[in-house]
Amino acid sequence: MGQTVAQKIVARAAGRPAVEAGEYVNVSPDYTCCQELAWQTRKRMMQEIGVDRVARPDKVIMVVDHTTSASMGSPYYLSHKEMKDYAFRNGVENFFGAGSGLRHLVLTEKGFARPGLLVFSDEPNIASIGALGALNIAVSSEVVVTQITDENWMLVPKSARIELAGRLPFGVLLRDLAQILIRDFATGDALSQCCIEFGGPAVANLSLDERQSLLACAYHTGADTALMPVDDKALAYVRERAQGRPYHLLSADPDAAYVLETSYDLSTLSPMVTVPPELHGAVKLEEVAGLRVDQAVIGSCAGNRLDDMRAAAAVLRGRRIDRGVTMYITPGSREVYAQASREGLLEVFVAAGATVLAPGCTTCWGYEGVLCDDEVSISTHQMNYHGRNGSRSARSYLASPYVVAASAVAGRIADPRTILADAGARA
Amino acid sequence: MSKTRIRGRVWKFGDNISADNGIIQYSQVPDLATFDIPALKAMCFAELRPDFRERVRPGDLVVAGANFGHHSHAHACVAMKESGIAACVVESCDSAFIRKALNVGLPMVVCPGITGIVEPGDELELDLATGEVRNTGSGAVRHARPFSDRMIEVWRAGSLTRAMRQRLA
Numbered sequence: 001m002g003q004t005v006a007q008k009i010v011a012r013a014a015g016r017p018a019v020e021a022g023e024y025v026n027v028s029p030d031y032t033c034c035q036e037l038a039w040q041t042r043k044r045m046m047q048e049i050g051v052d053r054v055a056r057p058d059k060v061i062m063v064v065d066h067t068t069s070a071s072m073g074s075p076y077y078l079s080h081k082e083m084k085d086y087a088f089r090n091g092v093e094n095f096f097g098a099g100s101g102l103r104h105l106v107l108t109e110k111g112f113a114r115p116g117l118l119v120f121s122d123e124p125n126i127a128s129i130g131a132l133g134a135l136n137i138a139v140s141s142e143v144v145v146t147q148i149t150d151e152n153w154m155l156v157p158k159s160a161r162i163e164l165a166g167r168l169p170f171g172v173l174l175r176d177l178a179q180i181l182i183r184d185f186a187t188g189d190a191l192s193q194c195c196i197e198f199g200g201p202a203v204a205n206l207s208l209d210e211r212q213s214l215l216a217c218a219y220h221t222g223a224d225t226a227l228m229p230v231d232d233k234a235l236a237y238v239r240e241r242a243q244g245r246p247y248h249l250l251s252a253d254p255d256a257a258y259v260l261e262t263s264y265d266l267s268t269l270s271p272m273v274t275v276p277p278e279l280h281g282a283v284k285l286e287e288v289a290g291l292r293v294d295q296a297v298i299g300s301c302a303g304n305r306l307d308d309m310r311a312a313a314a315v316l317r318g319r320r321i322d323r324g325v326t327m328y329i330t331p332g333s334r335e336v337y338a339q340a341s342r343e344g345l346l347e348v349f350v351a352a353g354a355t356v357l358a359p360g361c362t363t364c365w366g367y368e369g370v371l372c373d374d375e376v377s378i379s380t381h382q383m384n385y386h387g388r389n390g391s392r393s394a395r396s397y398l399a400s401p402y403v404v405a406a407s408a409v410a411g412r413i414a415d416p417r418t419i420l421a422d423a424g425a426r427a
Numbered sequence: 428m429s430k431t432r433i434r435g436r437v438w439k440f441g442d443n444i445s446a447d448n449g450i451i452q453y454s455q456v457p458d459l460a461t462f463d464i465p466a467l468k469a470m471c472f473a474e475l476r477p478d479f480r481e482r483v484r485p486g487d488l489v490v491a492g493a494n495f496g497h498h499s500h501a502h503a504c505v506a507m508k509e510s511g512i513a514a515c516v517v518e519s520c521d522s523a524f525i526r527k528a529l530n531v532g533l534p535m536v537v538c539p540g541i542t543g544i545v546e547p548g549d550e551l552e553l554d555l556a557t558g559e560v561r562n563t564g565s566g567a568v569r570h571a572r573p574f575s576d577r578m579i580e581v582w583r584a585g586s587l588t589r590a591m592r593q594r595l596a
Contacts, residue, residue: 024575048588153577189494
């Protein structure tokens, strides 16, 4: 039986010629990656184990991304310092402090995410690195065990294929597809224990930012992780940043096995809004248009890349947000922040009345932009359950950066196509 | 008896049992920062089987259908382990749940077809090293993926941190 890309990546890390889907194997991942929120838990685990060192400092990547400043009243300032001390004590060169950006973006921008590599991280949404052909496996706080021993067990994922065809219509983004996929798969177990391999003719037209944002949502469909084909666009990006470090170009064997094969035609999509509190609650925008919003937010690992900044700016340029709306925009990394600055996007945001926050997870998990009772937010966030962004009675609607920015201007959930058409006519 | 075998009496559950709103009631866990063992034991399967707490015996097994333990926190695994459950044998579950369960010493064995060969109260014997799952009464057998040596080491030690401590001692 042939091997899928995911199987080949795992087989290499396991030092074996081939592995079977569903098999438990020991692997030595190419990198482990973790953030600061669970540092105290990891520290306690290390104390229980009685070890305070890492086996391969060169494979460890530590990023402070959830709490971008050691704020008054926040307990995390201690973790910032302890994590940095731990990294320095252990010779971990790849420590990235507060404001560097999200692990998802640091991994790609700094050339760690390369084709054929296996990464153990503390978050399933880091599947975004699959846009460059690297496989993310999420392991939670026990990432510390892999750091101590340089190996751990994993379940070889099954593979599912989702083919993308057609071009996105005007005013529609790949984010809209992500919300549709979650709607279609999150309530069953069709993608359980799977790596989704995206493919099809539409991929070539998608930017690397779009690909990463889609993959960052893959876990919410029930899948373990996801990959995109490594095409010329992806390879050019990797070569620019790999600094001579190795990578492995892999493709699936013709007789590789997929538990599910399906396709989506991007040209049939329209703007979506996910209605709280379930992630599978995506409906067509028209069904909720007009609903008053108190907060509009661009950010999260599925909505903070340069493309998202440009999309928000396309709507906000020359406009002001509604006086009843608070708007936060969080670029996903220092690189995104700097480029957004060079392109004049930050000026567009500020002139529109939005607040630009330091690169990090910030608002997505409620560290900033906390909602009061019954407040309504619309955002590019990853979660919408009760209490995610503050009060349990607040409601968090999820949508593309176009829809979020259009809603900020209108003060109500609004169709971005009207504004975008107008902006196009003025340009 | 081989050191990778587990034998026990079956508690049987259906499909789509949520971890946080089924195995336990996560929203009612008094302190999420630590594992409150008495509270977790008290709520273990309480909504689904009110008599579970009274009648569960150390070494009992949980058999469940598809998508067992979705939306999970480790608390659900601790609740089952501390209630005396020796292993779970399920039609399907997500990968993270297998890891969370094993980290606290509870084998989560994915065994397609298992719900067709056992009834509540039956006795099952499973071998983690071979993946064989057998109904000792009827003799019916189903096969799960064998656990790797590393996983068996964690199960024997009783938790991930204990296994690591022993290995690195």
